[in-house]
Amino acid sequence: MFTHILAPYDGSKNADRALEKAAQLAKLTDASISLLTVFRHHSMLEASLSMVRVNDPGRIDDAMREHASGIVAHGKQLLIDAGVANVRGFVRSGRPAREINQFAIKHGVDLIILGSRGLGASGDGYLLGSVSHKVTGLSKCPVLVV
Amino acid sequence: MFTHILAPYDGSKNADRALEKAAQLAKLTDASISLLTVFRHHSMLEASLSMVRVNDPGRIDDAMREHASGIVAHGKQLLIDAGVANVRGFVRSGRPAREINQFAIKHGVDLIILGSRGLGASGDGYLLGSVSHKVTGLSKCPVLVV
Numbered sequence: 001m002f003t004h005i006l007a008p009y010d011g012s013k014n015a016d017r018a019l020e021k022a023a024q025l026a027k028l029t030d031a032s033i034s035l036l037t038v039f040r041h042h043s044m045l046e047a048s049l050s051m052v053r054v055n056d057p058g059r060i061d062d063a064m065r066e067h068a069s070g071i072v073a074h075g076k077q078l079l080i081d082a083g084v085a086n087v088r089g090f091v092r093s094g095r096p097a098r099e100i101n102q103f104a105i106k107h108g109v110d111l112i113i114l115g116s117r118g119l120g121a122s123g124d125g126y127l128l129g130s131v132s133h134k135v136t137g138l139s140k141c142p143v144l145v146v
Numbered sequence: 147m148f149t150h151i152l153a154p155y156d157g158s159k160n161a162d163r164a165l166e167k168a169a170q171l172a173k174l175t176d177a178s179i180s181l182l183t184v185f186r187h188h189s190m191l192e193a194s195l196s197m198v199r200v201n202d203p204g205r206i207d208d209a210m211r212e213h214a215s216g217i218v219a220h221g222k223q224l225l226i227d228a229g230v231a232n233v234r235g236f237v238r239s240g241r242p243a244r245e246i247n248q249f250a251i252k253h254g255v256d257l258i259i260l261g262s263r264g265l266g267a268s269g270d271g272y273l274l275g276s277v278s279h280k281v282t283g284l285s286k287c288p289v290l291v292v
Contacts, residue, residue: 001170021288024147028174116282136262136282136291142167146288 002031006109008100008135009035009075014115018146019075022113023082025144031111032086035075036103037068041093065091097134104141113144148177152255154246154281155181155221160261164292165221168259169228171290177257178232181221182249183214187239211237243280250287259290 007022009015026033041061072089079087092099104112117129136143153168155161172179187207218235225233238245250258263275282289 001167001174021147028147132282133279136278139291142290142292144288144290145282145285 002026002029002111004107004109004111005031005033006100006104006107006112007033007035007075007079008096008112008114008131009037009071010115011037011071011074012115012117014117014146015075016078016115018113018115018144019078020082021144021146023079023084025111025113026079026084026086027082032088033079033084034103034107034109035072035079035087035089036092036100037072037075037090038092038094038096038099039064039068040095061093065093096131097138100131100135101138101140104139110141111144112139112141113146116145148172148175148257150253150255150257151177151179152246152250152253152258153179153181153221153225154242154258154260154277155183155217156261157183157217157220158261158263160263160292161221162224162261164259164261164290165224166228167290167292169225169230171257171259172225172230172232173228178234179225179230180249180253180255181218181225181233181235182238182246183218183221183236184238184240184242184245185210185214186241207239211239242277243284246277246281247284247286250285256287257290258285258287259292262291 002025005022005026007019009019022033025031068091072091076087076089112135114132114135116132132145136145148171151168151172153165155165168179214237218237222233222235246258258281260278260281262278278291282291
């Protein structure tokens with residue numbers, strides 16, 4: 001019933017729980033999993049760090065991309081250890097919800113599985129994390145929020 | 147991986163699409179499905195119909211409960227026709243998101259499947275239907291938004 005699952009992954013505990021469900025569903029339905037980590041590139045980050053002025057913004061992007069690659073590699077290993085046969089990892093920069101939905105459309109994803117709150121979330125309030133909310137609202141395919 | 151799926155159902159097209167996924171997943175995982183239709187009882191309805199004064203509010207509740215029962219029966223038949231072995235239907239009155247989440251906790255539901263927008267939704271804007279959003283934000287178990 002599912003052939004291509006997209007698992008946005010930021011390394012948070014909620015993302016790990018979502019990954020477990022993704023692994024179970026992928027094995028049950030013989031689906032492949034695309035793992036995706038999105039980092040915000042420098043110009044967006046700078047807006048929230050107004051006291052910081054950096055001489056070489058390219059180096060921040062490089063560092064963030066490297067960090068994101070490490071997160072993807074970690075998630076990929078978790079899925080392989082869980083017995084998922086077909087896993088690919090991707091890193092993108094930009095606005096997370098938009099990148100996630102664009103990836104899903106472009107790659108024929110038929111299920112997105114993500115944690116209810118990621119690293120950017122504060123506290124345990126009732127509101128859904130903004131990324132989860134935006135992805136669910138924008139998505140053209142079913143979204144499983146774990 | 148799932149044993150008890152809750153499918154809130156209002157008879158809308160999105161709810162029908164969610165029901166299809168619920169049927170597929172229930173068959174795949176051998177889970178039972180609880181169908182739930184929630185209607186708003188009279189006092190809540192009246193607040194949005196300020197020009198209407200009714201002599202016998204109990205009769206409205208009765209009519210709404212009967213209508214909700216018809217919707218549940220319809221959904222139940224769809225699931226049985228789709229080959230789901232274990233289906234039960236429920237009708238509740240109150241605030242939809244709260245009733246859905248309370249039902250899930252009380253009955254040990256491990257997956258909620260619902261449409262992204264129900265009958266109460268207007269247009270095709272990007273925002274998730276308010277019931278879907280509240281259920282996803284409040285739920286203690288995974289939620290699949292279809």
